[in-house]
Amino acid sequence: MTIDLANPDLYTTDARFDMWQEYIRSDAKVWSEPGISPSGFWSVFSHSDVSAVLSPKAPFTSEYGMMLGFDAEHPDNSGGRMLVVSDGSWHSVLKRLIGPFLSRLRAPELQSVLQQEVKEIIERLRSEDSTDIALGVGPRLPAAVVCEVLGVPLSEREQLIELTNHAFGGEESSFDKMTPAVAHAEILFYFHELIERRQKEPGPDLVSALLADGRLSTEDVLINCDNVLIGGNETTRHSITGAFHAFQAFPGTLDALRCDPALTDRSVEEVVRWTSPAAHVLRVATEDCEIGGQEIREGQAVVAWLSAANRDERLFPEPHHFVPGRTPNRHLGFGTGPHHCLGAALARLELRELLSQLATEARGVEPRGTVRWMRSNLVQGYSSLQVSIDWR
Numbered sequence: 032m033t034i035d036l037a038n039p040d041l042y043t044t045d046a047r048f049d050m051w052q053e054y055i056r057s058d059a060k061v062w063s064e065p066g067i068s069p070s071g072f073w074s075v076f077s078h079s080d081v082s083a084v085l086s087p088k089a090p091f092t093s094e095y096g097m098m099l100g101f102d103a104e105h106p107d108n109s110g111g112r113m114l115v116v117s118d119g120s121w122h123s124v125l126k127r128l129i130g131p132f133l134s135r136l137r138a139p140e141l142q143s144v145l146q147q148e149v150k151e152i153i154e155r156l157r158s159e160d161s162t163d164i165a166l167g168v169g170p171r172l173p174a175a176v177v178c179e180v181l182g183v184p185l186s187e188r189e190q191l192i193e194l195t196n197h198a199f200g201g202e203e204s205s206f207d208k209m210t211p212a213v214a215h216a217e218i219l220f221y222f223h224e225l226i227e228r229r230q231k232e233p234g235p236d237l238v239s240a241l242l243a244d245g246r247l248s249t250e251d252v253l254i255n256c257d258n259v260l261i262g263g264n265e266t267t268r269h270s271i272t273g274a275f276h277a278f279q280a281f282p283g284t285l286d287a288l289r290c291d292p293a294l295t296d297r298s299v300e301e302v303v304r305w306t307s308p309a310a311h312v313l314r315v316a317t318e319d320c321e322i323g324g325q326e327i328r329e330g331q332a333v334v335a336w337l338s339a340a341n342r343d344e345r346l347f348p349e350p351h352h353f354v355p356g357r358t359p360n361r362h363l364g365f366g367t368g369p370h371h372c373l374g375a376a377l378a379r380l381e382l383r384e385l386l387s388q389l390a391t392e393a394r395g396v397e398p399r400g401t402v403r404w405m406r407s408n409l410v411q412g413y414s415s416l417q418v419s420i421d422w423r
Contacts, residue, residue, distance in 0.1 A: 037067035051339035091314035169272035177263030182236025269412035273306030288390035304362035307338035
């Protein structure tokens with residue numbers, strides 16, 4: 032079976048769900064010849080195969096890069112330095128430094144930020160007849176939280192949120208003031224300035240902690256701040272947008288949450304499973320091995336499709352349905368193994384606050400336009416979700 036699964040056009044419609052279902056049912060391992068990805072790659076889709084590739088004991092590395100386009104012959108320049116593309120002892124060092132700033136321990140400090148941000152989002156939604164959630168709501172909550180973690184001053188957050196929108200909006204979005212590449216360069220420039228300030232005036236933030244450790248160069252601090260910004264923004268924003276999509280597609284969900292607040296935590300997990308914003312992660316084999324009967328040669332890239340595994344009907348009955356109280360729910364929305372998402376706790380906090388306040392205030396979500404997906408093989412996200420809210 033050969034198809035270039037790196038082609039982003041494959042992920043602009045719901046047809047991908049049928050494609051994945053076919054691959055999962057046949058336990059397919061698909062080889063994509065060199066094309067958009069320069070050296071070709073294997074793809075796995077089932078929950079068991081994806082889990083096997085990401086297992087701590089699996090003979091794979093992320094140090095060549097963690098997404099399509101990178102491989103052993105075309106490595107990521109940040110490999111071995113940035114958290115998401117490092118392994119072994121250095122990965123452990125970075126996790127110990129960054130982890131506490133993204134853990135549940137931060138919940139009490141961030142709760143007031145979350146509550147205020149969600150309150151402002153709801154006030155804005157109430158003031159508008161309809162809103163494009165993908166552009167006006169999804170980006171705001173994760174950006175506010177990650178700015179708090181990084182120590183971005185309040186007066187500069189709107190600037191960074193705006194740059195983030197342009198950097199991650201995709202070429203098809205309405206963000207046309209600058210290209211994603213230019214926006215990302217501006218973000219790096221901003222962090223360079225912030226690092227210089229924190230070198231002179233340290234604070235209780237992640238940037239200051241990374242600088243104070245002494246083991247990271249200034250460039251190491253810069254690229255890991257960038258990693259935290261991307262990790263904190265680019266997936267959670269689409270889970271937030273996807274929650275509104277789920278409430279639109281499955282009427283009665285908000286009423287169920289209001290009647291039984293105990294469902295909220297399970298619904299947060301279902302939002303992450305159903306939306307699966309991180310579409311894939313890539314690994315490179317460090318030795319000849321086998322996944323589900325398929326031989327993989329040393330140096331070959333393997334793409335684990337998380338968003339497909341999260342719709343594996345063998346683990347998730349009626350996988351395309353949003354089930355608020357789904358249990359068990361062993362989704363892979365935050366990955367698994369050594370690179371399990373460090374920001375998972377904060378993402379859950381953000382979604383929980385949003386679901387709690389929205390269920391209190393709203394009866395339902397009504398579509399006001401066609402759902403438009405991002406043209407991306409990395410992020411299963413929305414370029415547009417225009418809705419109106421039926422308020423209580």
